[in-house]
Every structure is written in C-alpha cells, then in structure tokens.
Amino acid sequence: GKLDLSQAEAVADLISSDSKNAHKIAMHQLRGGFSNEISVLRQQLIDFASLIELELDFSEEDVEFANRDQLEALIIKTRSVLNTLIDSFSLGNAIKNGIPVAIVGKPNAGKSTLLNTLLNEDRALVTEIAGTTRDSIEDEINLEGTNFRFIDTAGIRETTDTIESLGIKKSLEKAELANIVLFIIDADAELSNQLLELEKIKKNTKEKLLLVINKIDLNPEIKKDFKDALFISAKNEQGIEKLKERLLTFVNTAQLTNNETIVTNLRHYEELQLTLNE
Numbered sequence: 557g558k559l560d561l562s563q564a565e566a567v568a569d570l571i572s573s574d575s576k577n578a579h580k581i582a583m584h585q586l587r588g589g590f591s592n593e594i595s596v597l598r599q600q601l602i603d604f605a606s607l608i609e610l611e612l613d614f615s616e617e618d619v620e621f622a623n624r625d626q627l628e629a630l631i632i633k634t635r636s637v638l639n640t641l642i643d644s645f646s647l648g649n650a651i652k653n654g655i656p657v658a659i660v661g662k663p664n665a666g667k668s669t670l671l672n673t674l675l676n677e678d679r680a681l682v683t684e685i686a687g688t689t690r691d692s693i694e695d696e697i698n699l700e701g702t703n704f705r706f707i708d709t710a711g712i713r714e715t716t717d718t719i720e721s722l723g724i725k726k727s728l729e730k731a732e733l734a735n736i737v738l739f740i741i742d743a744d745a746e747l748s749n750q751l752l753e754l755e756k757i758k759k760n761t762k763e764k765l766l767l768v769i770n771k772i773d774l775n776p777e778i779k780k781d782f783k784d785a786l787f788i789s790a791k792n793e794q795g796i797e798k799l800k801e802r803l804l805t806f807v808n809t810a811q812l813t814n815n816e817t818i819v820t821n822l823r824h825y826e827e828l829q830l831t832l833n834e
Contacts, residue, residue: 576701577651589817638832648820654696654705661740666770670790671708737761744774
C-alpha cells in the first residue's frame with residue numbers, strides 16, 4: 557500500500573506545480589497512472605518470458621508453451637505504448653516547466669513591446685534605437701491553466717557589434733529550442749529584408765512557427781499580402797487575444813482532457829528510451 561518511486565516523484569511535482577495542467581498531470585501520476593501502465597506491460601512480458609523458459613526446460617520434448625503470434629503481438633503493443641509515452645514527454649516537460657515561446661524578428665519590430673503587453677508590465681526596455689535588446693529576457697504568463705514562457709530575443713540583423721552579434725546568435729539558438737516561435741514582422745518597415753530573415757528561420761522552425769504582423773494600425777493595407785499571419789498592434793493591444801488563442805492551439809489539450817498518461821520526468825523519459833532501444 558506504499559507509494560512506488562514514480563508516485564513519490566509525483567509528490568515533488570505536485571508541490572512545485574504552478575499551473576492547473578501541471579497540477580493535473582502530477583495528480584494523475586500520484587494516483588498511479590504511469591505506474592499502472594508500466595506494471596501491466598511488465599507483467600505481460602514476465603508471463604511470456606516464463607513460458608519461453610519453460611520451453612527451454614523441455615527442449616528435448618519439442619513442445620511450445622508460448623504462442624509465437626501472441627508474443628509478436630505483445631512486442632508490437634509494448635513498443636507502441638513505449639513510443640506513445642516517449643512522445644508525450646515533449647508536451648509534459650513543456651507543461652511542467654512552462655512552454656517556451658521565442659519572440660524573434662528584425663530590430664524595432666516590436667518584440668519587446670509585445671512581451672510587455674502580454675505580461676501587462678514593463679519587463680523589457682523599449683526604445684526607438686535599433687538593437688536595444690542584446691540578451692534574452694524571459695517571463696511567464698498563464699493561459700487557461702498552462703504556463704507559457706516567453707523569451708524576448710535580440711533583433712536579427714547584420715552587425716559588426718560583438719555583443720549584439722552574440723545576442724543574435726543566442727536568438728537563433730532560442731528559436732530552435734523553443735516549442736513555439738513568434739516571428740514578428742514590422743508592418744511599417746521595408747519588407748524584403750524581414751522576409752529574407754523569415755526564410756532563414758523557417759528552415760529549422762517551420763512546424764512551430766507563427767507569423768505575426770505587428771504595427772497593423774500603421775499599415776492596415778499589408779493584410780492583403782499575408783494569408784496565414786496574425787495581425788496585431790502590440791502598442792495598442794490590438795489582436796492580442798487572438799494571439800493567445802493561437803498559442804493554445806499548440807498545446808495538445810486532448811491528452812489532458814482524456815486523462816492520458818503524460819511523461820514529465822526526465823528519468824522516466826530516459827528509462828523508457830533505454831527500454832525501447834534494448
């Protein structure tokens with residue numbers, strides 16, 4: 557009747573959870589959701605291993621105790637469950653630690669203004685001088701029970717400034733590691749260079765890229781040039797609610813709603829991969 561190790565780890569996750577969905581996942585683990593799935597698979601494999609060992613004991617009798625078709629079906633099922641659990645770690649880890657959202661784009665596109673508007677506070681320094689943000693600035697907001705960790709990055713451009721160059725390099729790294737990338741285009745600035753940088757970012761972030769056209773109040777005509785973009789004015793808080801709605805579409809809420817087992821613990825993730833590969 558005691559807790560097993562994964563349930564004990566869930567207690568720590570429950571204590572540290574700071575969002576509704578992180579709390580929900582920890583409670584599911586605490587109630588034995590993860591343990592039960594692993595226990596069932598483990599017992600089935602032990603049963604089949606026992607039958608095969610029994611055959612070895614009677615090898616001279618040329619008898620089969622284990623049905624080979626059932627054994628193959630069990631292995632396929634086990635691999636499928638392991639793959640599902642492993643794939644869930646991307647979502648689980650993001651929910652546990654906050655889903656990282658990188659805000660990237662050219663200097664003065666309004667990245668810092670957008671961060672401040674989302675957080676409803678002056679978290680990032682905003683000036684008309686290009687290249688003001690030279691290092692990444694991070695902060696979180698909670699959207700419908702899920703924490704999103706926004707990362708304001710240095711504007712991407714060609715520069716000879718050593719410090720700014722390091723900031724731009726870090727911006728590209730943050731974009732690759734983030735679960736969601738908001739590429740901000742300045743509607744009131746020349747487009748060709750911005751679109752050139754967009755194509756570079758797309759190479760490694762296409763599936764998680766969300767194009768956001770900022771300063772739409774200054775150039776509403778730009779809407780006809782973009783079909784799948786979001787149009788906002790970070791300064792005037794225009795389109796911010798639609799942006800939040802789009803961010804939530806990146807979260808697989810079906811897994812949470814259906815109370816499926818979602819892996820959030822790095823140790824569990826590594827052990828599952830080890831099991832699958834062996």
